[in-house]
Amino acid sequence: MKRRSLLLGAAGAALLAACGSDTSDAATPGTVTLGFSAWPGWFPWQVAQEKGLFAKNNVTVELKYFDSYTDSLNALATGNLTCNSQTLNDTLSSVSGGSKQTIVLVNDNSTGNDQIIAGPGITSVAGLKGKKVAAEQGTVDHYLLLLALEKAGLTEKDVTFTPLLTDAAAAAFVAGQVDAVGVFAPFTTTALGRSGSTAIATSKDFPGAIPDTLSFQSQFVQDHPDQVQAVVQTWFDTLAWIAANKTEAVSIMAKKGGVSDADYLTYDAGTTIFTKEQNLEAFAAGADAKHLDFQANKIAEFLVSTKLVDAKPPLDGLFEPKFVKAVP
Template identity: 35%
Template structure:
Protein backbone atom coordinates (compact mmCIF):
# COMPACT_ATOMS: atom_id res chain seq x y z
CA UNK A 1 0.00 0.00 0.00
CA UNK A 2 2.25 2.71 -1.24
CA UNK A 3 2.27 6.10 -2.88
CA UNK A 4 1.18 4.87 -6.30
CA UNK A 5 -1.77 3.01 -4.87
CA UNK A 6 -2.80 6.00 -2.80
CA UNK A 7 -2.67 8.44 -5.71
CA UNK A 8 -4.64 6.16 -8.01
CA UNK A 9 -7.08 4.67 -5.54
CA UNK A 10 -9.72 7.33 -5.99
CA UNK A 11 -9.25 7.78 -9.70
CA UNK A 12 -8.95 4.39 -11.28
CA UNK A 13 -11.43 1.91 -9.72
CA UNK A 14 -14.35 2.70 -12.03
CA UNK A 15 -12.22 3.14 -15.12
CA UNK A 16 -10.16 0.07 -14.30
CA UNK A 17 -13.17 -2.16 -13.81
CA UNK A 18 -14.73 -0.85 -17.03
CA UNK A 19 -11.53 -1.71 -18.86
CA UNK A 20 -11.62 -5.20 -17.40
CA UNK A 21 -15.23 -5.60 -18.45
CA UNK A 22 -14.56 -4.50 -22.02
CA UNK A 23 -11.20 -6.23 -22.32
CA UNK A 24 -11.03 -9.25 -19.99
CA UNK A 25 -7.53 -10.26 -18.98
CA UNK A 26 -6.40 -13.00 -21.38
CA UNK A 27 -5.64 -16.23 -19.56
CA UNK A 28 -2.21 -17.09 -20.92
CA UNK A 29 -1.66 -19.31 -17.92
CA UNK A 30 -3.91 -21.71 -16.07
CA UNK A 31 -4.07 -19.52 -12.98
CA UNK A 32 -4.22 -15.71 -13.02
CA UNK A 33 -3.26 -14.14 -9.70
CA UNK A 34 -4.00 -10.47 -9.04
CA UNK A 35 -1.15 -8.56 -7.40
CA UNK A 36 -0.95 -4.93 -6.28
CA UNK A 37 1.33 -2.62 -4.36
CA UNK A 38 1.89 -4.13 -0.92
CA UNK A 39 5.12 -5.89 0.20
CA UNK A 40 3.32 -9.11 1.06
CA UNK A 41 2.02 -9.29 -2.50
CA UNK A 42 4.93 -7.85 -4.47
CA UNK A 43 6.82 -10.76 -2.88
CA UNK A 44 5.26 -12.99 -5.54
CA UNK A 45 7.73 -11.50 -7.99
CA UNK A 46 10.49 -13.15 -5.96
CA UNK A 47 8.80 -16.51 -6.58
CA UNK A 48 8.66 -15.68 -10.27
CA UNK A 49 12.23 -14.34 -10.52
CA UNK A 50 13.78 -17.23 -8.61
CA UNK A 51 11.99 -19.82 -10.75
CA UNK A 52 9.86 -21.30 -7.99
CA UNK A 53 6.69 -21.48 -10.09
CA UNK A 54 8.51 -23.60 -12.65
CA UNK A 55 10.23 -25.68 -9.97
CA UNK A 56 6.93 -26.66 -8.40
CA UNK A 57 4.98 -27.07 -11.62
CA UNK A 58 2.67 -24.11 -11.15
CA UNK A 59 1.33 -22.51 -14.34
CA UNK A 60 0.72 -19.03 -12.92
CA UNK A 61 0.45 -15.57 -14.46
CA UNK A 62 0.87 -12.59 -12.12
CA UNK A 63 -1.55 -9.81 -13.12
CA UNK A 64 -0.49 -6.37 -11.89
CA UNK A 65 -3.18 -3.92 -10.76
CA UNK A 66 -2.03 -0.30 -10.26
CA UNK A 67 -5.17 0.23 -8.19
CA UNK A 68 -5.73 -2.26 -5.38
CA UNK A 69 -9.53 -2.04 -5.14
CA UNK A 70 -9.81 -2.77 -8.86
CA UNK A 71 -8.19 -6.13 -8.18
CA UNK A 72 -10.72 -6.89 -5.43
CA UNK A 73 -13.57 -6.05 -7.78
CA UNK A 74 -11.98 -8.04 -10.61
CA UNK A 75 -11.90 -11.19 -8.47
CA UNK A 76 -15.52 -10.74 -7.46
CA UNK A 77 -16.47 -10.23 -11.12
CA UNK A 78 -14.65 -13.39 -12.20
CA UNK A 79 -12.03 -11.56 -14.27
CA UNK A 80 -9.14 -13.30 -12.51
CA UNK A 81 -8.79 -16.68 -10.80
CA UNK A 82 -7.34 -15.46 -7.52
CA UNK A 83 -6.35 -12.22 -5.85
CA UNK A 84 -4.10 -10.89 -3.11
CA UNK A 85 -6.25 -8.80 -0.78
CA UNK A 86 -6.70 -7.78 2.83
CA UNK A 87 -9.07 -9.77 5.02
CA UNK A 88 -10.99 -6.57 5.77
CA UNK A 89 -11.80 -6.26 2.04
CA UNK A 90 -12.73 -9.94 1.76
CA UNK A 91 -15.59 -10.12 4.27
CA UNK A 92 -17.96 -8.09 2.13
CA UNK A 93 -17.54 -10.38 -0.93
CA UNK A 94 -18.01 -13.32 1.43
CA UNK A 95 -21.31 -11.86 2.63
CA UNK A 96 -22.32 -11.28 -0.99
CA UNK A 97 -21.63 -14.98 -1.62
CA UNK A 98 -18.86 -14.53 -4.16
CA UNK A 99 -17.94 -18.17 -4.95
CA UNK A 100 -14.39 -18.08 -3.60
CA UNK A 101 -12.24 -19.23 -0.67
CA UNK A 102 -9.27 -17.93 1.28
CA UNK A 103 -6.53 -20.45 0.47
CA UNK A 104 -3.38 -18.73 1.77
CA UNK A 105 -2.30 -16.04 4.21
CA UNK A 106 0.50 -14.03 2.63
CA UNK A 107 1.33 -11.81 5.59
CA UNK A 108 0.34 -9.71 8.57
CA UNK A 109 1.12 -6.01 8.76
CA UNK A 110 3.80 -5.64 11.43
CA UNK A 111 4.54 -1.93 11.52
CA UNK A 112 3.63 -0.79 8.00
CA UNK A 113 0.35 0.76 9.21
CA UNK A 114 0.32 3.48 11.85
CA UNK A 115 -1.61 6.15 13.68
CA UNK A 116 0.76 9.10 13.30
CA UNK A 117 0.37 12.11 15.59
CA UNK A 118 1.89 15.58 15.71
CA UNK A 119 5.02 16.06 17.78
CA UNK A 120 3.15 17.77 20.57
CA UNK A 121 1.02 14.70 21.29
CA UNK A 122 2.69 12.06 23.43
CA UNK A 123 -0.24 10.23 25.07
CA UNK A 124 -3.73 9.08 24.16
CA UNK A 125 -5.48 11.54 26.53
CA UNK A 126 -3.73 14.34 24.63
CA UNK A 127 -5.38 13.07 21.45
CA UNK A 128 -8.88 13.55 22.89
CA UNK A 129 -10.94 16.06 20.91
CA UNK A 130 -8.32 16.31 18.17
CA UNK A 131 -8.88 15.89 14.42
CA UNK A 132 -7.69 12.63 12.85
CA UNK A 133 -7.41 12.38 9.08
CA UNK A 134 -8.28 8.89 7.86
CA UNK A 135 -10.14 7.15 5.07
CA UNK A 136 -13.37 6.12 6.76
CA UNK A 137 -13.94 2.35 6.69
CA UNK A 138 -10.37 1.61 5.65
CA UNK A 139 -7.65 -0.47 7.29
CA UNK A 140 -6.17 2.73 8.71
CA UNK A 141 -9.52 3.68 10.25
CA UNK A 142 -9.73 0.18 11.74
CA UNK A 143 -6.21 0.47 13.15
CA UNK A 144 -6.93 3.88 14.70
CA UNK A 145 -10.21 2.67 16.21
CA UNK A 146 -8.42 -0.37 17.64
CA UNK A 147 -5.67 1.80 19.13
CA UNK A 148 -8.23 4.03 20.84
CA UNK A 149 -10.15 1.04 22.19
CA UNK A 150 -6.98 -0.58 23.55
CA UNK A 151 -6.25 2.63 25.46
CA UNK A 152 -9.65 3.17 27.00
CA UNK A 153 -11.04 5.56 24.38
CA UNK A 154 -13.59 5.38 21.59
CA UNK A 155 -14.16 6.87 18.17
CA UNK A 156 -16.33 9.59 19.69
CA UNK A 157 -13.34 10.84 21.66
CA UNK A 158 -11.70 12.18 18.48
CA UNK A 159 -12.90 13.91 15.35
CA UNK A 160 -12.38 11.56 12.41
CA UNK A 161 -12.27 13.42 9.08
CA UNK A 162 -12.62 11.38 5.90
CA UNK A 163 -9.73 11.84 3.45
CA UNK A 164 -7.43 9.68 1.36
CA UNK A 165 -4.30 8.37 3.00
CA UNK A 166 -2.07 10.67 0.95
CA UNK A 167 -4.20 13.68 1.85
CA UNK A 168 -4.17 12.70 5.52
CA UNK A 169 -0.38 12.50 5.53
CA UNK A 170 -0.10 15.84 3.73
CA UNK A 171 -2.52 17.42 6.20
CA UNK A 172 -0.47 16.19 9.16
CA UNK A 173 2.76 17.47 7.59
CA UNK A 174 1.07 20.84 6.99
CA UNK A 175 -0.26 20.98 10.55
CA UNK A 176 -3.90 20.92 9.43
CA UNK A 177 -4.76 17.80 11.45
CA UNK A 178 -3.37 16.47 14.71
CA UNK A 179 -3.17 12.86 13.61
CA UNK A 180 -3.41 10.67 10.53
CA UNK A 181 -3.94 7.00 9.79
CA UNK A 182 -1.33 6.05 7.17
CA UNK A 183 0.90 3.28 5.83
CA UNK A 184 4.39 3.26 4.39
CA UNK A 185 5.87 5.14 2.61
CA UNK A 186 3.72 7.87 4.26
CA UNK A 187 5.00 6.91 7.71
CA UNK A 188 8.56 7.46 6.52
CA UNK A 189 7.68 10.72 4.78
CA UNK A 190 6.00 12.20 7.84
CA UNK A 191 9.07 11.31 9.89
CA UNK A 192 11.41 12.72 7.24
CA UNK A 193 9.53 16.03 7.48
CA UNK A 194 9.82 15.79 11.29
CA UNK A 195 6.07 16.44 11.35
CA UNK A 196 5.03 13.60 13.63
CA UNK A 197 5.66 10.22 15.17
CA UNK A 198 3.74 6.93 15.51
CA UNK A 199 1.50 6.72 18.55
CA UNK A 200 0.45 3.22 17.52
CA UNK A 201 1.48 0.80 14.75
CA UNK A 202 0.33 -2.59 13.53
CA UNK A 203 3.43 -4.06 15.18
CA UNK A 204 1.63 -3.58 18.51
CA UNK A 205 -1.43 -5.50 17.27
CA UNK A 206 -0.30 -8.90 15.92
CA UNK A 207 -2.88 -10.47 13.66
CA UNK A 208 -4.98 -7.32 13.34
CA UNK A 209 -4.33 -6.84 9.61
CA UNK A 210 -3.98 -10.15 7.74
CA UNK A 211 -3.58 -10.34 3.97
CA UNK A 212 -4.75 -13.35 2.01
CA UNK A 213 -5.09 -15.02 -1.35
CA UNK A 214 -8.78 -15.28 -2.25
CA UNK A 215 -9.41 -17.79 -5.05
CA UNK A 216 -12.56 -18.57 -7.03
CA UNK A 217 -14.11 -21.98 -6.45
CA UNK A 218 -14.25 -22.85 -10.17
CA UNK A 219 -10.53 -22.16 -10.59
CA UNK A 220 -9.69 -24.21 -7.50
CA UNK A 221 -11.65 -27.15 -8.84
CA UNK A 222 -10.11 -26.92 -12.32
CA UNK A 223 -6.49 -26.20 -11.37
CA UNK A 224 -5.80 -27.66 -7.93
CA UNK A 225 -2.33 -28.85 -8.99
CA UNK A 226 -1.33 -25.32 -10.01
CA UNK A 227 -2.64 -23.81 -6.78
CA UNK A 228 -0.70 -26.35 -4.72
CA UNK A 229 2.46 -25.64 -6.74
CA UNK A 230 1.85 -21.89 -6.44
CA UNK A 231 1.61 -22.25 -2.65
CA UNK A 232 4.82 -24.27 -2.53
CA UNK A 233 6.45 -21.50 -4.56
CA UNK A 234 5.18 -18.97 -1.99
CA UNK A 235 6.69 -20.90 0.90
CA UNK A 236 10.02 -21.03 -0.96
CA UNK A 237 9.83 -17.27 -1.65
CA UNK A 238 9.24 -16.53 2.04
CA UNK A 239 12.33 -18.52 2.98
CA UNK A 240 14.36 -16.69 0.33
CA UNK A 241 13.19 -13.25 1.51
CA UNK A 242 13.85 -14.06 5.16
CA UNK A 243 17.38 -15.20 4.28
CA UNK A 244 18.13 -12.47 1.71
CA UNK A 245 16.09 -9.34 2.55
CA UNK A 246 18.18 -6.88 0.53
CA UNK A 247 18.38 -9.13 -2.53
CA UNK A 248 14.61 -9.58 -2.27
CA UNK A 249 14.16 -5.81 -2.04
CA UNK A 250 16.20 -5.43 -5.22
CA UNK A 251 13.80 -7.79 -7.01
CA UNK A 252 10.66 -6.19 -5.60
CA UNK A 253 11.47 -2.46 -5.62
CA UNK A 254 11.39 -1.90 -9.43
CA UNK A 255 7.79 -3.12 -9.55
CA UNK A 256 6.69 -0.20 -7.35
CA UNK A 257 9.09 2.52 -8.47
CA UNK A 258 11.13 2.67 -5.26
CA UNK A 259 14.80 2.23 -4.45
CA UNK A 260 15.74 -1.10 -2.82
CA UNK A 261 16.88 0.69 0.35
CA UNK A 262 13.46 2.36 0.66
CA UNK A 263 11.59 -0.84 -0.03
CA UNK A 264 13.61 -2.78 2.52
CA UNK A 265 12.04 -0.60 5.24
CA UNK A 266 8.53 -1.47 4.07
CA UNK A 267 9.47 -5.13 3.82
CA UNK A 268 10.68 -5.05 7.43
CA UNK A 269 7.20 -3.92 8.52
CA UNK A 270 5.56 -6.95 6.92
CA UNK A 271 5.50 -10.38 8.58
CA UNK A 272 5.43 -12.91 5.76
CA UNK A 273 3.68 -16.19 6.47
CA UNK A 274 5.35 -19.46 5.57
CA UNK A 275 3.92 -22.95 5.92
CA UNK A 276 3.70 -23.26 9.70
CA UNK A 277 2.23 -19.80 10.22
CA UNK A 278 -0.32 -20.49 7.48
CA UNK A 279 -1.46 -23.64 9.19
CA UNK A 280 -1.80 -21.73 12.46
CA UNK A 281 -3.59 -18.84 10.77
CA UNK A 282 -6.14 -21.08 9.10
CA UNK A 283 -6.88 -23.14 12.21
CA UNK A 284 -9.50 -22.28 14.81
CA UNK A 285 -7.75 -21.03 17.93
CA UNK A 286 -7.36 -18.00 20.16
CA UNK A 287 -3.88 -17.24 18.79
CA UNK A 288 -3.60 -13.70 17.37
CA UNK A 289 -2.52 -14.98 13.94
CA UNK A 290 -5.67 -17.11 13.60
CA UNK A 291 -8.09 -15.85 10.95
CA UNK A 292 -10.87 -16.89 13.31
CA UNK A 293 -9.71 -14.23 15.78
CA UNK A 294 -9.07 -11.53 13.19
CA UNK A 295 -12.36 -12.22 11.39
CA UNK A 296 -14.31 -11.67 14.62
CA UNK A 297 -12.57 -8.35 15.34
CA UNK A 298 -12.63 -7.14 11.74
CA UNK A 299 -16.25 -8.18 11.35
CA UNK A 300 -17.28 -6.20 14.42
CA UNK A 301 -15.65 -3.09 12.96
CA UNK A 302 -17.26 -3.53 9.54
CA UNK A 303 -20.68 -4.09 11.10
CA UNK A 304 -20.24 -0.89 13.12
CA UNK A 305 -19.47 0.93 9.85
CA UNK A 306 -22.49 -0.72 8.17
CA UNK A 307 -20.16 -2.25 5.56
CA UNK A 308 -21.57 -5.72 6.28
CA UNK A 309 -24.66 -6.85 8.16
CA UNK A 310 -23.08 -9.68 10.15
CA UNK A 311 -19.68 -11.29 10.70
CA UNK A 312 -19.33 -14.40 8.54
CA UNK A 313 -18.21 -17.74 9.94
CA UNK A 314 -14.54 -18.19 8.97
CA UNK A 315 -15.16 -21.89 8.37
CA UNK A 316 -17.44 -20.90 5.49
CA UNK A 317 -14.70 -19.18 3.49
CA UNK A 318 -11.39 -20.71 4.61
CA UNK A 319 -10.02 -23.71 2.68
CA UNK A 320 -6.87 -25.05 4.34
CA UNK A 321 -6.63 -27.93 1.88
CA UNK A 322 -4.22 -26.20 -0.51
CA UNK A 323 -1.82 -25.28 2.31
CA UNK A 324 -1.88 -28.82 3.70
CA UNK A 325 -1.24 -30.30 0.26
CA UNK A 326 1.63 -27.86 -0.31
CA UNK A 327 3.23 -28.88 2.98
CA UNK A 328 3.57 -32.49 1.86
CA UNK A 329 7.02 -33.53 0.54
Protein backbone atom coordinates in the same frame (compact mmCIF):
# COMPACT_ATOMS: atom_id res chain seq x y z
CA MET B 1 -5.42 -3.39 4.71
CA LYS B 2 -2.41 -4.47 3.26
CA ARG B 3 -3.79 -4.32 0.97
CA ARG B 4 -2.32 -1.76 0.13
CA SER B 5 -1.36 0.51 -2.62
CA LEU B 6 -1.88 4.06 -3.75
CA LEU B 7 -5.51 3.47 -2.80
CA LEU B 8 -6.97 1.17 -0.19
CA GLY B 9 -10.56 0.33 0.57
CA ALA B 10 -13.13 -2.29 1.48
CA ALA B 11 -14.88 -3.71 -1.55
CA GLY B 12 -18.13 -5.62 -1.63
CA ALA B 13 -19.73 -6.60 -4.88
CA ALA B 14 -18.94 -3.21 -6.37
CA LEU B 15 -18.69 -2.77 -10.09
CA LEU B 16 -15.19 -3.00 -11.52
CA ALA B 17 -13.63 0.43 -11.80
CA ALA B 18 -11.21 1.27 -14.58
CA CYS B 19 -8.24 2.97 -13.00
CA GLY B 20 -4.71 2.55 -14.21
CA SER B 21 -4.58 -1.24 -14.47
CA ASP B 22 -5.93 -3.40 -17.25
CA THR B 23 -8.27 -5.93 -15.67
CA SER B 24 -10.81 -6.16 -18.43
CA ASP B 25 -9.39 -9.21 -20.16
CA ALA B 26 -10.50 -12.55 -18.83
CA ALA B 27 -7.78 -15.06 -18.10
CA THR B 28 -6.73 -17.25 -20.99
CA PRO B 29 -7.40 -20.96 -20.51
CA GLY B 30 -4.91 -22.52 -18.10
CA THR B 31 -3.70 -19.16 -16.80
CA VAL B 32 -4.01 -17.98 -13.21
CA THR B 33 -4.39 -14.19 -13.01
CA LEU B 34 -2.97 -13.07 -9.67
CA GLY B 35 -3.50 -9.53 -8.44
CA PHE B 36 -1.28 -7.66 -6.00
CA SER B 37 -0.45 -4.12 -5.00
CA ALA B 38 1.96 -2.04 -2.93
CA TRP B 39 2.52 -3.87 0.31
CA PRO B 40 5.84 -5.42 1.47
CA GLY B 41 4.20 -8.77 2.12
CA TRP B 42 3.09 -9.07 -1.49
CA PHE B 43 6.15 -7.97 -3.41
CA PRO B 44 7.62 -11.51 -3.28
CA TRP B 45 5.19 -12.33 -6.10
CA GLN B 46 7.31 -10.07 -8.32
CA VAL B 47 10.38 -12.10 -7.37
CA ALA B 48 8.53 -15.31 -8.26
CA GLN B 49 7.75 -13.96 -11.70
CA GLU B 50 11.18 -12.52 -12.48
CA LYS B 51 13.03 -15.66 -11.32
CA GLY B 52 10.75 -18.09 -13.19
CA LEU B 53 9.50 -19.85 -10.07
CA PHE B 54 5.91 -20.21 -11.26
CA ALA B 55 7.12 -22.03 -14.35
CA LYS B 56 9.21 -24.39 -12.19
CA ASN B 57 5.97 -25.48 -10.58
CA ASN B 58 4.26 -25.94 -13.95
CA VAL B 59 1.70 -23.20 -13.49
CA THR B 60 1.12 -20.26 -15.83
CA VAL B 61 0.54 -17.10 -13.82
CA GLU B 62 -0.18 -13.64 -15.14
CA LEU B 63 0.62 -11.09 -12.47
CA LYS B 64 -1.56 -7.99 -12.46
CA TYR B 65 -0.15 -5.11 -10.44
CA PHE B 66 -2.68 -2.54 -9.29
CA ASP B 67 -1.85 1.07 -8.54
CA SER B 68 -5.27 1.12 -6.91
CA TYR B 69 -5.70 -1.61 -4.31
CA THR B 70 -9.45 -1.00 -4.37
CA ASP B 71 -9.50 -1.92 -8.04
CA SER B 72 -7.85 -5.25 -7.24
CA LEU B 73 -10.60 -6.03 -4.73
CA ASN B 74 -13.26 -5.16 -7.25
CA ALA B 75 -11.52 -7.21 -9.94
CA LEU B 76 -11.63 -10.37 -7.83
CA ALA B 77 -15.18 -9.72 -6.65
CA THR B 78 -16.39 -9.34 -10.24
CA GLY B 79 -14.49 -12.32 -11.65
CA ASN B 80 -11.75 -10.42 -13.45
CA LEU B 81 -9.00 -12.08 -11.40
CA THR B 82 -8.46 -15.67 -10.39
CA CYS B 83 -6.96 -14.65 -7.07
CA ASN B 84 -5.85 -11.53 -5.26
CA SER B 85 -3.53 -10.51 -2.45
CA GLN B 86 -5.74 -8.74 0.07
CA THR B 87 -6.40 -8.29 3.76
CA LEU B 88 -8.74 -10.49 5.72
CA ASN B 89 -10.83 -7.36 6.36
CA ASP B 90 -11.37 -6.76 2.67
CA THR B 91 -12.09 -10.40 1.90
CA LEU B 92 -14.83 -10.33 4.53
CA SER B 93 -16.27 -7.16 3.01
CA SER B 94 -16.39 -8.79 -0.42
CA VAL B 95 -17.92 -11.98 0.95
CA SER B 96 -20.56 -9.91 2.72
CA GLY B 97 -21.41 -8.39 -0.65
CA GLY B 98 -21.99 -11.83 -2.16
CA SER B 99 -18.58 -12.67 -3.63
CA LYS B 100 -17.60 -16.34 -3.26
CA GLN B 101 -13.97 -16.40 -2.11
CA THR B 102 -11.62 -18.86 -0.45
CA ILE B 103 -8.44 -17.96 1.44
CA VAL B 104 -5.68 -20.50 0.77
CA LEU B 105 -2.57 -18.77 2.13
CA VAL B 106 -1.52 -16.26 4.77
CA ASN B 107 1.25 -14.14 3.28
CA ASP B 108 2.02 -12.16 6.42
CA ASN B 109 0.83 -10.25 9.44
CA SER B 110 1.36 -6.54 9.75
CA THR B 111 3.68 -6.03 12.73
CA GLY B 112 4.33 -2.31 12.55
CA ASN B 113 3.90 -1.22 8.94
CA ASP B 114 0.39 0.07 9.65
CA GLN B 115 0.68 3.17 11.79
CA ILE B 116 -1.25 6.00 13.39
CA ILE B 117 1.06 8.99 12.93
CA ALA B 118 0.51 12.23 14.78
CA GLY B 119 1.83 15.73 14.29
CA PRO B 120 3.93 17.86 16.63
CA GLY B 121 2.76 18.01 20.23
CA ILE B 122 0.73 14.77 20.13
CA THR B 123 2.67 12.00 21.84
CA SER B 124 -0.02 9.43 22.62
CA VAL B 125 -3.35 8.17 21.34
CA ALA B 126 -5.03 9.89 24.27
CA GLY B 127 -3.74 13.14 22.80
CA LEU B 128 -5.97 12.65 19.75
CA LYS B 129 -9.07 13.69 21.69
CA GLY B 130 -10.70 16.57 19.85
CA LYS B 131 -8.20 16.31 16.98
CA LYS B 132 -8.73 15.81 13.26
CA VAL B 133 -7.65 12.32 12.13
CA ALA B 134 -7.60 11.06 8.53
CA ALA B 135 -7.68 7.48 7.24
CA GLU B 136 -9.37 5.60 4.46
CA GLN B 137 -12.77 4.53 5.74
CA GLY B 138 -13.25 0.81 6.21
CA THR B 139 -9.61 -0.06 5.73
CA VAL B 140 -7.25 -1.82 8.09
CA ASP B 141 -5.84 1.54 9.14
CA HIS B 142 -9.31 2.76 10.08
CA TYR B 143 -9.63 -0.48 12.02
CA LEU B 144 -6.24 0.12 13.67
CA LEU B 145 -7.34 3.63 14.65
CA LEU B 146 -10.46 2.26 16.38
CA LEU B 147 -8.43 -0.40 18.19
CA ALA B 148 -5.95 2.22 19.38
CA LEU B 149 -8.70 4.60 20.50
CA GLU B 150 -10.45 1.81 22.40
CA LYS B 151 -7.21 0.89 24.18
CA ALA B 152 -6.83 4.54 25.19
CA GLY B 153 -10.39 4.68 26.52
CA LEU B 154 -11.69 6.71 23.58
CA THR B 155 -14.03 6.12 20.63
CA GLU B 156 -14.24 7.54 17.13
CA LYS B 157 -16.70 10.10 18.50
CA ASP B 158 -13.84 11.63 20.51
CA VAL B 159 -12.01 12.66 17.33
CA THR B 160 -13.00 14.35 14.11
CA PHE B 161 -12.64 11.50 11.65
CA THR B 162 -11.80 12.61 8.11
CA PRO B 163 -12.25 9.86 5.50
CA LEU B 164 -9.68 10.17 2.70
CA LEU B 165 -8.00 7.75 0.31
CA THR B 166 -4.69 6.62 1.77
CA ASP B 167 -2.43 8.63 -0.53
CA ALA B 168 -4.61 11.72 -0.05
CA ALA B 169 -4.65 11.19 3.72
CA ALA B 170 -0.86 11.09 3.86
CA ALA B 171 -0.63 14.22 1.71
CA ALA B 172 -3.18 16.06 3.86
CA PHE B 173 -1.21 15.18 6.98
CA VAL B 174 2.08 16.36 5.53
CA ALA B 175 0.37 19.61 4.51
CA GLY B 176 -0.87 20.12 8.07
CA GLN B 177 -4.54 19.81 7.13
CA VAL B 178 -5.15 17.07 9.70
CA ASP B 179 -3.56 16.37 13.08
CA ALA B 180 -2.99 12.66 12.62
CA VAL B 181 -3.30 9.98 9.98
CA GLY B 182 -3.66 6.21 9.67
CA VAL B 183 -1.48 4.84 6.85
CA PHE B 184 0.48 1.78 5.77
CA ALA B 185 3.98 1.37 4.32
CA PRO B 186 5.22 2.94 2.07
CA PHE B 187 2.93 5.88 2.94
CA THR B 188 4.27 5.77 6.48
CA THR B 189 7.51 7.11 5.03
CA THR B 190 5.60 9.96 3.37
CA ALA B 191 3.72 10.87 6.55
CA LEU B 192 6.79 10.74 8.76
CA GLY B 193 8.35 13.32 6.44
CA ARG B 194 6.30 15.95 8.29
CA SER B 195 8.57 17.69 10.77
CA GLY B 196 7.87 16.66 14.36
CA SER B 197 5.63 13.74 13.43
CA THR B 198 5.75 10.44 15.28
CA ALA B 199 3.99 7.06 15.22
CA ILE B 200 1.81 6.87 18.35
CA ALA B 201 0.31 3.43 17.59
CA THR B 202 1.19 0.67 15.15
CA SER B 203 -0.02 -2.77 14.19
CA LYS B 204 2.80 -4.15 16.37
CA ASP B 205 0.68 -3.10 19.34
CA PHE B 206 -2.15 -5.41 18.20
CA PRO B 207 -0.60 -8.77 17.22
CA GLY B 208 -2.52 -10.71 14.61
CA ALA B 209 -5.08 -7.97 13.98
CA ILE B 210 -4.13 -7.44 10.33
CA PRO B 211 -3.54 -10.68 8.37
CA ASP B 212 -2.68 -10.40 4.66
CA THR B 213 -3.81 -13.31 2.55
CA LEU B 214 -4.24 -14.82 -0.90
CA SER B 215 -7.91 -15.19 -1.78
CA PHE B 216 -9.14 -17.22 -4.77
CA GLN B 217 -12.49 -17.39 -6.49
CA SER B 218 -14.10 -20.32 -4.69
CA GLN B 219 -15.24 -22.02 -7.90
CA PHE B 220 -11.68 -22.00 -9.24
CA VAL B 221 -10.44 -23.69 -6.07
CA GLN B 222 -13.01 -26.44 -6.59
CA ASP B 223 -12.34 -26.85 -10.31
CA HIS B 224 -8.54 -26.43 -10.43
CA PRO B 225 -6.97 -27.55 -7.15
CA ASP B 226 -3.70 -28.52 -8.86
CA GLN B 227 -3.15 -24.97 -10.08
CA VAL B 228 -3.98 -23.55 -6.67
CA GLN B 229 -1.49 -25.97 -5.12
CA ALA B 230 1.20 -24.90 -7.58
CA VAL B 231 0.68 -21.22 -6.71
CA VAL B 232 0.90 -21.92 -2.98
CA GLN B 233 4.01 -24.06 -3.52
CA THR B 234 5.57 -21.25 -5.54
CA TRP B 235 5.05 -18.84 -2.66
CA PHE B 236 7.10 -20.96 -0.30
CA ASP B 237 9.73 -21.64 -2.97
CA THR B 238 9.97 -17.87 -3.44
CA LEU B 239 10.51 -17.26 0.26
CA ALA B 240 13.34 -19.80 0.18
CA TRP B 241 14.89 -18.09 -2.85
CA ILE B 242 14.66 -14.68 -1.16
CA ALA B 243 16.36 -16.03 1.97
CA ALA B 244 19.24 -17.33 -0.16
CA ASN B 245 19.49 -14.22 -2.39
CA LYS B 246 18.41 -11.35 -0.16
CA THR B 247 20.33 -8.53 -1.86
CA GLU B 248 18.95 -9.29 -5.32
CA ALA B 249 15.48 -9.96 -3.94
CA VAL B 250 15.37 -6.65 -2.09
CA SER B 251 16.37 -4.83 -5.27
CA ILE B 252 13.56 -6.49 -7.22
CA MET B 253 10.95 -5.72 -4.55
CA ALA B 254 12.14 -2.17 -3.88
CA LYS B 255 12.07 -1.34 -7.58
CA LYS B 256 8.49 -2.58 -7.84
CA GLY B 257 7.57 -0.55 -4.78
CA GLY B 258 9.19 2.61 -6.13
CA VAL B 259 11.48 3.02 -3.12
CA SER B 260 15.21 2.67 -2.50
CA ASP B 261 16.70 -0.61 -1.34
CA ALA B 262 17.56 1.07 1.97
CA ASP B 263 14.00 2.28 2.51
CA TYR B 264 12.64 -1.14 1.63
CA LEU B 265 14.82 -2.77 4.28
CA THR B 266 13.24 -0.55 6.93
CA TYR B 267 9.92 -2.29 6.27
CA ASP B 268 11.26 -5.74 7.21
CA ALA B 269 10.36 -5.72 10.90
CA GLY B 270 6.93 -4.24 10.20
CA THR B 271 5.82 -7.16 8.04
CA THR B 272 6.15 -10.68 9.41
CA ILE B 273 6.15 -13.11 6.50
CA PHE B 274 4.50 -16.36 7.58
CA THR B 275 6.25 -19.71 7.49
CA LYS B 276 4.36 -22.89 6.73
CA GLU B 277 4.10 -23.58 10.46
CA GLN B 278 2.65 -20.11 11.14
CA ASN B 279 0.18 -20.65 8.31
CA LEU B 280 -1.00 -23.92 9.79
CA GLU B 281 -1.45 -22.31 13.20
CA ALA B 282 -3.39 -19.43 11.65
CA PHE B 283 -5.73 -21.77 9.77
CA ALA B 284 -6.40 -23.89 12.85
CA ALA B 285 -9.45 -22.96 14.91
CA GLY B 286 -8.58 -21.03 18.03
CA ALA B 287 -9.57 -18.45 20.60
CA ASP B 288 -6.77 -15.92 20.29
CA ALA B 289 -5.19 -13.51 17.82
CA LYS B 290 -3.03 -16.15 16.14
CA HIS B 291 -6.05 -17.75 14.47
CA LEU B 292 -7.89 -16.55 11.37
CA ASP B 293 -11.32 -17.58 12.63
CA PHE B 294 -10.86 -15.53 15.81
CA GLN B 295 -9.73 -12.47 13.87
CA ALA B 296 -12.47 -12.90 11.28
CA ASN B 297 -15.14 -12.71 13.97
CA LYS B 298 -13.59 -9.58 15.48
CA ILE B 299 -13.26 -7.92 12.09
CA ALA B 300 -16.83 -8.86 11.18
CA GLU B 301 -18.03 -7.07 14.31
CA PHE B 302 -16.05 -3.99 13.23
CA LEU B 303 -17.56 -4.05 9.74
CA VAL B 304 -21.09 -4.30 11.11
CA SER B 305 -20.58 -1.69 13.84
CA THR B 306 -19.19 0.83 11.35
CA LYS B 307 -22.08 0.06 8.98
CA LEU B 308 -19.67 -0.98 6.23
CA VAL B 309 -21.71 -4.16 5.84
CA ASP B 310 -25.34 -4.89 6.75
CA ALA B 311 -24.77 -8.26 8.37
CA LYS B 312 -21.93 -10.45 9.55
CA PRO B 313 -20.43 -12.24 6.53
CA PRO B 314 -20.63 -16.04 6.48
CA LEU B 315 -17.35 -17.74 7.45
CA ASP B 316 -18.23 -21.32 6.44
CA GLY B 317 -15.76 -22.53 3.83
CA LEU B 318 -13.80 -19.28 3.81
CA PHE B 319 -10.54 -20.83 5.04
CA GLU B 320 -8.96 -23.76 3.17
CA PRO B 321 -5.70 -25.02 4.71
CA LYS B 322 -5.22 -28.16 2.60
CA PHE B 323 -2.91 -26.47 0.12
CA VAL B 324 -0.48 -25.25 2.79
CA LYS B 325 -0.66 -28.67 4.46
CA ALA B 326 0.43 -30.30 1.17
CA VAL B 327 3.60 -28.19 0.88
CA PRO B 328 6.64 -30.40 1.65
